[in-house]
Amino acid sequence: MTPREVAEQVTAEELREMTQRLVRTPSANPPGDVKACAQVIGDLLAKEGIPVEQLAVTETLVNVVATLEGRRPGKTLWYNGHMDVVPAGSDWTRDPWGGEYIDGKIYGRGASDMKGGLAAMIGSMVALKRAGCPFTGKILFTAVADEETGSDNGTVWLIEHHHVSADYAIVGEPSDGWVAIGNRGVLWLEATLKGKASHASRPDIGVNAIEYAARAVTALGKLKLAARQEIFQIPTGSLAVTLINGGTKVNMIPDRCTITMDRRMLPVETVGEITETIRQTLAEVVGKGASFELRVIKAWPPVLMDQDHPLVRALVNAFEVVFRRPPQVRGKAASTDASFIRGLAGIPVVLYGPGLVTLAHMADEYVDVQALVRASHIFTLTTLDLLA
Ligand SMILES: [Zn+2]
Numbered sequence: 001m002t003p004r005e006v007a008e009q010v011t012a013e014e015l016r017e018m019t020q021r022l023v024r025t026p027s028a029n030p031p032g033d034v035k036a037c038a039q040v041i042g043d044l045l046a047k048e049g050i051p052v053e054q055l056a057v058t059e060t061l062v063n064v065v066a067t068l069e070g071r072r073p074g075k076t077l078w079y080n081g082h083m084d085v086v087p088a089g090s091d092w093t094r095d096p097w098g099g100e101y102i103d104g105k106i107y108g109r110g111a112s113d114m115k116g117g118l119a120a121m122i123g124s125m126v127a128l129k130r131a132g133c134p135f136t137g138k139i140l141f142t143a144v145a146d147e148e149t150g151s152d153n154g155t156v157w158l159i160e161h162h163h164v165s166a167d168y169a170i171v172g173e174p175s176d177g178w179v180a181i182g183n184r185g186v187l188w189l190e191a192t193l194k195g196k197a198s199h200a201s202r203p204d205i206g207v208n209a210i211e212y213a214a215r216a217v218t219a220l221g222k223l224k225l226a227a228r229q230e231i232f233q234i235p236t237g238s239l240a241v242t243l244i245n246g247g248t249k250v251n252m253i254p255d256r257c258t259i260t261m262d263r264r265m266l267p268v269e270t271v272g273e274i275t276e277t278i279r280q281t282l283a284e285v286v287g288k289g290a291s292f293e294l295r296v297i298k299a300w301p302p303v304l305m306d307q308d309h310p311l312v313r314a315l316v317n318a319f320e321v322v323f324r325r326p327p328q329v330r331g332k333a334a335s336t337d338a339s340f341i342r343g344l345a346g347i348p349v350v351l352y353g354p355g356l357v358t359l360a361h362m363a364d365e366y367v368d369v370q371a372l373v374r375a376s377h378i379f380t381l382t383t384l385d386l387l388a
Pocket of ligand 1: 082113114147173174
């Protein structure tokens with residue numbers, strides 16, 4: 001069988017039906033219950049004779065792990081995708097959980113981000129299995145929970161508690177038709193401004209933490225973020241104050257105000273430098289009048305792979321075979337589980353999926369069936385190349 005014939009062991013019709021089944025199985029996060037979705041995926045793989053297990057973190061947070069062994073021992077390629085989706089939201093003209101198929105497109109929440117990507121990965125596993133697993137080593141497939149809320153019970157849990165590891169990984173997130181060799185990172189920080197409480201009739205003897213927080217927000221907004229990396233869709237970092245919480249009572253001068261920041265970061269930036277810049281900014285703002293505490297809440301490390309890495313080359317070659325043209329190679333603006341796969345587990349990773357980022361989290365989200373078929377073929381050809 002040629003690689004193309006192996007890839008074609010799964011049909012467009014089957015890929016469409018798998019995606020429709022997944023879209024029709026709601027898994028909105030919050031609350032993040034993916035139990036039914038995990039069952040659907042478990043059934044799809046088990047029906048093909050692919051060994052699969054469901055690993056429950058809680059009753060509703062379940063991760064699916066499947067393995068497909070090749071003909072000889074060798075390296076492991078990890079296919080990873082998330083089952084949870086953001087809530088449907090409003091303004092839909094289609095049923096967000098209907099999986100309607102219209103003019104070559106499947107509509108529904110998660111069609112692009114990323115049940116289509118999961119279906120393309122499952123389709124690739126099915127095709128390889130039907131063709132008799134003509135590769136060396138193995139494919140590890142994980143369909144995870146909790147991606148939209150930080151991955152602690154999904155990909156991070158699998159790495160830390162289940163010791164999932166591999167030589168290469170592909171994340172099937174929507175990639176807008178390009179091959180993504182990385183994503184920007186995210187740093188969540190919380191600063192607490194500390195003043196001194198007093199009766200509101202005597203602001204002169206108190207220290208108003210909200211006033212200091214207001215000055216801090218203004219100063220942080222003026223910070224110049226100079227670093228640039230053109231390969232990223234958004235080639236700079238960003239900083240936004242996204243939550244603020246302060247004060248106790250209308251007639252009290254507030255002694256505490258907390259601001260929470262979302263800092264998008266490039267691989268050339270470091271958590272240490274970013275934190276230090278913010279610390280200095282806050283120190284200038286508070287002067288001798290107040291004090292502050294700064295802490296990191298959570299970090300998604302930025303990822304950027306070398307374009308000459310064998311994993312990148314295999315995926316790019318597969319793209320060229322399927323599309324008959326070279327792909328654009330970019331870095332995604334938003335962070336994904338690739339951050340943990342690379343940053344926490346140290347595994348080389350690329351992102352490719354049939355979805356479009358512009359549709360993710362939007363009303364009338366859809367995935368194109370032709371894109372599903374191509375993505376499934378690209379995954380299969382990448383496997384046959386890397387695990388030759
Ligand atoms: Zn996603």
